[in-house]
Amino acid sequence: MSERSGKRILVVDDDEQVRRLLGRLLERAGYTCRLVEGADAARASLEKESFDLVLCDVHMPGGSGLSLMRDLLVERPNIPTVMVTGLNLPELSEIAAEYGASGFVPKPFDADQVLSVVKRALAGMRSPALVTGVETPR
Numbered sequence: 428m429s430e431r432s433g434k435r436i437l438v439v440d441d442d443e444q445v446r447r448l449l450g451r452l453l454e455r456a457g458y459t460c461r462l463v464e465g466a467d468a469a470r471a472s473l474e475k476e477s478f479d480l481v482l483c484d485v486h487m488p489g490g491s492g493l494s495l496m497r498d499l500l501v502e503r504p505n506i507p508t509v510m511v512t513g514l515n516l517p518e519l520s521e522i523a524a525e526y527g528a529s530g531f532v533p534k535p536f537d538a539d540q541v542l543s544v545v546k547r548a549l550a551g552m553r554s555p556a557l558v559t560g561v562e563t564p565r
Contacts, residue, residue: 466490
């Protein structure tokens with residue numbers, strides 16, 4: 428168990444098992460998490476609470492994760508976002524980056540990969556290697 432980082436993460440995924448798994452993983456790493464089911468619930472949480480990062484699925488009820496990211500880029504550009512998706516589309520990581528994503532993690536994901544991408548996003552780092560979570564030289 429890690430010490431509390433004080434960082435708050437909004438986890439948005441319509442799959443309850445994935446949402447809970449991500450929440451447990453991040454909480455064990457010392458983050459505080461709010462877990463919500465879709466884009467509408469995420470927007471409502473963002474109106475009431477402040478978050479240091481949004482980790483969201485691409486395909487969800489109440490709007491896509493990409494539309495949520497686009498809104499965040501305009502309304503709250505200081506909040507980094509990380510996409511998590513089971514969609515196997517190579518161009519999706521590029522689209523997510525265009526929408527302001529700090530990271531991109533494919534499902535099924537590796538715990539270390541998720542934590543690495545989240546840590547880097549919270550540090551304000553963006554990587555062209557969004558899928559692997561490995562920083563590449565620029």
